[in-house]
Amino acid sequence: GQSLEQPSEVTAVEGAIVQINCTYQTSGFYGLSWYQQHDGGAPTFLSYNALDGLEETGRFSSFLSRSDSYGYLLLQELQMKDSASYFCAVVSGSARQLTFGSGTQLTVLP
Amino acid sequence: EPEVTQTPSHQVTQMGQEVILRCVPISNHLYFYWYRQILGQKVEFLVSFYNNEISEKSEIFDDQFSVERPDGSNFTLKIRSTKLEDSAMYFCASLRGSNTGELFFGEGSRLTVL
Numbered sequence: 716g717q718s719l720e721q722p723s724e725v726t727a728v729e730g731a732i733v734q735i736n737c738t739y740q741t742s743g744f745y746g747l748s749w750y751q752q753h754d755g756g757a758p759t760f761l762s763y764n765a766l767d768g769l770e771e772t773g774r775f776s777s778f779l780s781r782s783d784s785y786g787y788l789l790l791q792e793l794q795m796k797d798s799a800s801y802f803c804a805v806v807s808g809s810a811r812q813l814t815f816g817s818g819t820q821l822t823v824l825p
Numbered sequence: 826e827p828e829v830t831q832t833p834s835h836q837v838t839q840m841g842q843e844v845i846l847r848c849v850p851i852s853n854h855l856y857f858y859w860y861r862q863i864l865g866q867k868v869e870f871l872v873s874f875y876n877n878e879i880s881e882k883s884e885i886f887d888d889q890f891s892v893e894r895p896d897g898s899n900f901t902l903k904i905r906s907t908k909l910e911d912s913a914m915y916f917c918a919s920l921r922g923s924n925t926g927e928l929f930f931g932e933g934s935r936l937t938v939l
Binding site for chain 1: 856858866869870928929930932933
C-alpha cells in the first residue's frame with residue numbers, strides 16, 4: 716500500500732516562511748507533487764519533484780529526497796491568500812496516478 | 826488557457842438512483858482520472874483511464890462504478906444505485922503525459938445522495 720504523512724495544521728503570520736513536511740511509503744514511485752486547495756475549490760498544482768533536490772517557483776519551493784522518502788513545501792513571504800489546504804501527493808504506477816496525503820491546513824494571520 | 830470542465834456542478838439524487846457525471850478533459854492530454862473528496866477529507870483516487878481503457882482503479886472503484894470515453898472528448902463516471910456514503914465532491918483530472926506530475930483538475934461535481 717501507499718501512505719503519506721503530513722502535519723494536519725500549520726499557523727503563521729503574514730510575511731513569514733513556512734515549511735510543510737511530507738513523508739511517504741510507496742511502490743512504483745515516480746515523483747512527489749504538491750497541490751493547494753481552497754475551501755470548496757479544486758486542487759491546483761504547485762510543484763512536482765521527480766529528482767532529488769530543490770525546485771523553486773516564485774514564492775514556493777519544493778524539495779525531495781528519494782532516499783529518505785521525504786519532501787517538503789516551502790512557502791515564503793506568506794500572504795493572507797495563502798491560507799488553504801496543502802496536499803502532498805505521490806505519483807506512482809503505470810497510469811501516473813496521484814495518491815494524496817491528508818492535507819495540511821495553513822492559516823495565515825495578519 | 827485550456828481547462829478541464831465538469832457537469833453538473835451539483836447533483837442531488839435519491840438513494841438507489843443512477844447518476845452520470847461528465848467531464849471534458851484537456852484535448853491533447855493522454856491520461857484521465859476520477860477522484861473523489863468526502864467533505865473535510867482528503868482527495869481519493871478512484872480510477873485512471875489511458876488509451877481508451879481503465880489502467881488502474883482503487884478499492885473504492887467497485888462494480889457500482891464505471892467509466893466511459895464514448896466520443897473521444899467526453900469522459901464520464903457512472904454510479905449505479907447510489908448510496909448515502911457516495912455523497913462527495915467528484916473531481917475529473919487529466920495529465921498531458923507521463924513525464925509530468927501536473928494534474929489539471931476540473932472544478933468538481935458535488936453529489937448529494939438523500
